[in-house]
Amino acid sequence: MPTRTSKPAAGSVGTVDTQFLDLPQPVALDCGRDLYPIRIAYETYGTRSPDGGNVILVCHALSGDAHAAGYAAKPADVSARDGFRADERDAGSGQGLGWWDGMIGPGKAFDTEKYFVVSTNLLGGCRGTTGPASTNPATGRPYGSEFPVITVADMVRTERAFLKELGITRLAAIAGGSLGGMQALEWAVQYGGDVASIVVIASTHALQPQGVAWNAIARNSITGDPNWQNGHYYGTGRAPDAGMGVARMVGHITYLSAQSLKVKFGRRLQFDEDIRYTLTEPEFEVESYLRHQANSFVKRFDANTYLYTSRALSYFDLARQHGDGDLQRAVRNMSARTLLIAFSSDWLYPPEGSEELAAALRAAGKDVELHVIDAPYGHDCFLLEEARQTPMIQNFLSASKVSG
Amino acid sequence: MPTRTSKPAAGSVGTVDTQFLDLPQPVALDCGRDLYPIRIAYETYGTRSPDGGNVILVCHALSGDAHAAGYAAKPADVSARDGFRADERDAGSGQGLGWWDGMIGPGKAFDTEKYFVVSTNLLGGCRGTTGPASTNPATGRPYGSEFPVITVADMVRTERAFLKELGITRLAAIAGGSLGGMQALEWAVQYGGDVASIVVIASTHALQPQGVAWNAIARNSITGDPNWQNGHYYGTGRAPDAGMGVARMVGHITYLSAQSLKVKFGRRLQFDEDIRYTLTEPEFEVESYLRHQANSFVKRFDANTYLYTSRALSYFDLARQHGDGDLQRAVRNMSARTLLIAFSSDWLYPPEGSEELAAALRAAGKDVELHVIDAPYGHDCFLLEEARQTPMIQNFLSASKVSG
Numbered sequence: 001m002p003t004r005t006s007k008p009a010a011g012s013v014g015t016v017d018t019q020f021l022d023l024p025q026p027v028a029l030d031c032g033r034d035l036y037p038i039r040i041a042y043e044t045y046g047t048r049s050p051d052g053g054n055v056i057l058v059c060h061a062l063s064g065d066a067h068a069a070g071y072a073a074k075p076a077d078v079s080a081r082d083g084f085r086a087d088e089r090d091a092g093s094g095q096g097l098g099w100w101d102g103m104i105g106p107g108k109a110f111d112t113e114k115y116f117v118v119s120t121n122l123l124g125g126c127r128g129t130t131g132p133a134s135t136n137p138a139t140g141r142p143y144g145s146e147f148p149v150i151t152v153a154d155m156v157r158t159e160r161a162f163l164k165e166l167g168i169t170r171l172a173a174i175a176g177g178s179l180g181g182m183q184a185l186e187w188a189v190q191y192g193g194d195v196a197s198i199v200v201i202a203s204t205h206a207l208q209p210q211g212v213a214w215n216a217i218a219r220n221s222i223t224g225d226p227n228w229q230n231g232h233y234y235g236t237g238r239a240p241d242a243g244m245g246v247a248r249m250v251g252h253i254t255y256l257s258a259q260s261l262k263v264k265f266g267r268r269l270q271f272d273e274d275i276r277y278t279l280t281e282p283e284f285e286v287e288s289y290l291r292h293q294a295n296s297f298v299k300r301f302d303a304n305t306y307l308y309t310s311r312a313l314s315y316f317d318l319a320r321q322h323g324d325g326d327l328q329r330a331v332r333n334m335s336a337r338t339l340l341i342a343f344s345s346d347w348l349y350p351p352e353g354s355e356e357l358a359a360a361l362r363a364a365g366k367d368v369e370l371h372v373i374d375a376p377y378g379h380d381c382f383l384l385e386e387a388r389q390t391p392m393i394q395n396f397l398s399a400s401k402v403s404g
Numbered sequence: 405m406p407t408r409t410s411k412p413a414a415g416s417v418g419t420v421d422t423q424f425l426d427l428p429q430p431v432a433l434d435c436g437r438d439l440y441p442i443r444i445a446y447e448t449y450g451t452r453s454p455d456g457g458n459v460i461l462v463c464h465a466l467s468g469d470a471h472a473a474g475y476a477a478k479p480a481d482v483s484a485r486d487g488f489r490a491d492e493r494d495a496g497s498g499q500g501l502g503w504w505d506g507m508i509g510p511g512k513a514f515d516t517e518k519y520f521v522v523s524t525n526l527l528g529g530c531r532g533t534t535g536p537a538s539t540n541p542a543t544g545r546p547y548g549s550e551f552p553v554i555t556v557a558d559m560v561r562t563e564r565a566f567l568k569e570l571g572i573t574r575l576a577a578i579a580g581g582s583l584g585g586m587q588a589l590e591w592a593v594q595y596g597g598d599v600a601s602i603v604v605i606a607s608t609h610a611l612q613p614q615g616v617a618w619n620a621i622a623r624n625s626i627t628g629d630p631n632w633q634n635g636h637y638y639g640t641g642r643a644p645d646a647g648m649g650v651a652r653m654v655g656h657i658t659y660l661s662a663q664s665l666k667v668k669f670g671r672r673l674q675f676d677e678d679i680r681y682t683l684t685e686p687e688f689e690v691e692s693y694l695r696h697q698a699n700s701f702v703k704r705f706d707a708n709t710y711l712y713t714s715r716a717l718s719y720f721d722l723a724r725q726h727g728d729g730d731l732q733r734a735v736r737n738m739s740a741r742t743l744l745i746a747f748s749s750d751w752l753y754p755p756e757g758s759e760e761l762a763a764a765l766r767a768a769g770k771d772v773e774l775h776v777i778d779a780p781y782g783h784d785c786f787l788l789e790e791a792r793q794t795p796m797i798q799n800f801l802s803a804s805k806v807s808g
Contacts, residue, residue, distance in 0.1 A: 283719070
C-alpha cells in the first residue's frame with residue numbers, strides 16, 4: 001500500500017509514484033446527490049507505525065495535487081508548485097518537485113522519519129481524483145458542469161472514505177494551507193474523534209468578503225469565456241484558456257503582497273530603452289510575468305476544477321454550517337489541538353481571521369496556539385516561509401498525544 | 405461660449421448641456437503621430453471673470469466624462485457616476501447628476517460663484533471626445549485599435565489646445581482625482597507657467613506595481629474576449645462585454661477597501677434560506693453586486709477607451725518622463741502650488757505615493773500641502789469624502805494668487 005520511495009536525497013523523500021484507489025461506495029454529498037464512482041489520486045511518504053498512530057493527512061490548496069513531496073516518478077509537463085519563487089526554485093531543483101517539499105521529508109516540519117504522511121488530490125480535482133473532467137456514468141461523457149457542486153465538507157468526507165480503505169481511521173494530524181486548512185478545520189469540527197491535532201496555515205473559518213469577490217471575478221472570467229461552452233468544452237478542441245488565464249492572474253496577485261511586487265518588479269520596463277506605445281503587448285516586467293503565469297497555469301489545470309474548487313472555498317463557513325451563524329458554537333465539539341499560523345502580509349487570508357478563530361476556540365475552552373509570522377510575501381508565505389514554520393509545527397506535533 | 409445653465413437648485417449648477425468643439429489643428433502625440441480631427445466634449449459652470457483669472461479645469465478619472473456637475477439636459481441611460489454609493493445617491497437625486505457634483509457648485513469646494521469651472525471628456529474617451537470609436541479619416545471606419553496609443557501628456561496637450569480655443573491660456577487651478585490628478589501633475593510639470601495651483605486627489609506620480617498589474621489584468625480580460633476582434637468590433641453586433649465586465653469587476657474591487665466590503669456586504673447570502681449549490685449564479689450579495697456593476701458599466705462605456713486609458717495611466721511616470729528616473733529632478737520646473745489629498749484606506753493609490761511626491765516637491769523647494777484623510781472607503785473616498793475635502797480645497801484655493 002505505501003508508495004514506492006527510492007534514492008532519497010538528504011531531506012528528501014526521494015522519487016515518488018502517484019497511486020490511485022477507487023472507493024467501493026458512493027459518497028453522499030451536501031447537495032443531496034451521491035457520487036459514484038470516485039477515484040482518488042494519492043501519495044504517501046514515510047512508514048506507518050505498527051500501532052498506526054503516526055498518520056498525518058496533508059490537504060492541498062486550490063491549484064495543488066497529490067504530489068506534495070519528493071520528485072515525481074513521472075513529472076508532469078508543468079509543476080503544480082505555486083508561488084512567487086516557484087519557477088526559480090524549480091529551475092534549481094529540477095522538474096517534478098512536490099508542492100510542499102520544503103515541509104515534508106526526513107527532518108522537515110512533517111518529518112517522514114516519524115510520521116506516515118498521506119496526500120490526496122481533492123474531490124473535484126483535475127490531477128487524478130474524480131472531478132468535472134471525469135466520465136459521468138449516466139451519460140458516458142465527461143461531467144463538465146453536470147458534476148455536482150461540492151463543498152469542503154464533501155472533500156473531507158471523500159478523504160475520510162479513502163483513508164478507511166487504507167485502514168486508517170485515526171489521524172495524528174491533518175495539515176494544510178489556504179483551502180487545505182479549511183479541510184483540516186472541517187474535519188476537526190465534523191469528525192473530532194478521528195483527529196488528534198490540526199495545523200491550519202494561512203487559512204480561515206470563512207473567506208473575507210473581498211476574497212469572496214475575487215473568487216467570483218475569477219469564476220465570471222471563466223464562465224464568460226465563450227469557449228467554456230457552459231462547461232462542456234472537453235473534446236471540442238476549444239477550452240476557456242483566455243478566461244482561465246485572467247482568473248489565474250487575479251488569483252496570483254491576491255496571493256502576493258503589494259510590497260513584494262514592488263521589490264520584485266517595481267515599474268521596470270520589459271525593454272530598457274523606453275515604452276513602445278503598444279496596446280496589447282506587455283510593457284512592464286510585471287505584465288510579462290502575469291502572462292507567463294497564466295500561460296503555464298492553463299496548460300496544467302482544468303477550468304472546471306477551478307470553478308468547483310473556488311465555489312467550495314467561498315461557501316466554506318464554519319459558523320453558518322455548524323453554529324447557526326455563531327463561530328464559538330460551531331467549534332463546540334472540536335477536540336483536536338489546533339495550531340494556527342498566519343502571515344502579516346497575507347491580505348487574502350488576513351491574520352484577523354485567524355485571530356477571530358483563535359478567540360472563538362479559546363472561548364469554547366479549546367487548546368489553540370496562534371502564530372502570526374511577520375513576513376512580506378502575502379498569502380504565498382505559506383509556501384515560502386518554511387524555515388520559520390518548521391519549528392512551530394515540529395514543537396506542536398511533538399506535544400501531541402498520539403494514540404492508535 | 406459658457407454652457408447654458410438653468411433653474412439652479414441650492415448648491416447646484418442646475419441643468420447643463422454638454423457642448424462640443426472641434427480643434428482647428430492636429431495634436432502632436434508622444435508616440436510620434438499627429439491626431440486630427442479632434443472633437444472635445446465639454447461643460448462649463450459659473451462665470452468667467454473679466455480678467456479671466458478664475459478658471460479651474462477639472463479632469464476626470466478612467467471612467468468619467470465631461471458631465472462633472474449639475475443635471476444633464478439629456479441624461480444618458482446610465483450615469484457616469486462611479487463609486488460605492490453612486491447607485492443609492494442617484495436614486496435619491498434623480499438621473500443625470502454629474503460625477504463630481506458634490507464638489508462643484510455654488511458654495512462647494514470648487515465654488516461656481518467664484519470660479520469658472522471647465523470640464524472636458526479626455527482624449528481617447530467615449531463620451532463625446534474623439535477616441536477609438538471615432539471615425540478614422542484614413543479609412544472612413546472607426547479607429548478601433550488603429551487609434552494611437554496615447555499618454556497622459558497627450559491628454560494634457562489636447563486639453564491645452566482646447567482651452568486656447570476658448571481663449572483661456574492661464575488657469576487658477578487644475579483639479580482631479582486618480583487619472584485626473586495625473587493630468588493635473590503632468591500639466592504643472594510641462595506647462596508650469598500656465599497654472600497657478602493644482603489639486604491632486606487620490607493620485608500619484610506613478611502607479612504602484614500592483615496597480616500596474618491590476619490594469620494589465622483588466623486589459624487582458626478585454627483583449628482575450630474573442631468579441632474584441634482585435635479592436636474592430638464596432639458595427640459587428642458583437643462587443644467584448646464579457647471581458648469588459650470582468651475588467652470592471654476587478655477595477656471596482658480595487659476602488660473599495662476590504663473593510664468597506666465587510667461592512668456593506670459581509671458574507672450575506674442572496675437568498676436567506678441557504679446556499680443553492682449553483683456553479684454560475686450569484687450566491688453572495690457581493691457577487692450579485694459585482695455582476696450588476698459590470699452589466700451597468702458595459703452599457704455605458706466603450707471597451708477600447710478602457711484599454712487606451714488604462715494603458716495611459718499605467719505608463720504615467722513623472723520621474724521616467726521628465727527626470728531620467730529622478731522624481732525631484734522631474735518636478736524642478738514646477739511653479740504651481742500643489743495640494744495633495746490621499747486617503748488612509750486607498751490601497752490602489754496609497755498615501756505612501758502622495759508622501760513620496762510631497763517629499764520630492766519639498767526637496768525641490770516647491771509649495772506643497774499634503775492631507776491624508778482617515779476614511780474607510782478605499783480609492784472611492786475621493787468621490788465620497790466630499791465634506792472633509794471641501795474646506796481643505798477652499799482654503800488652498802483662496803490662498804492662491806490669481807493673475808489674468
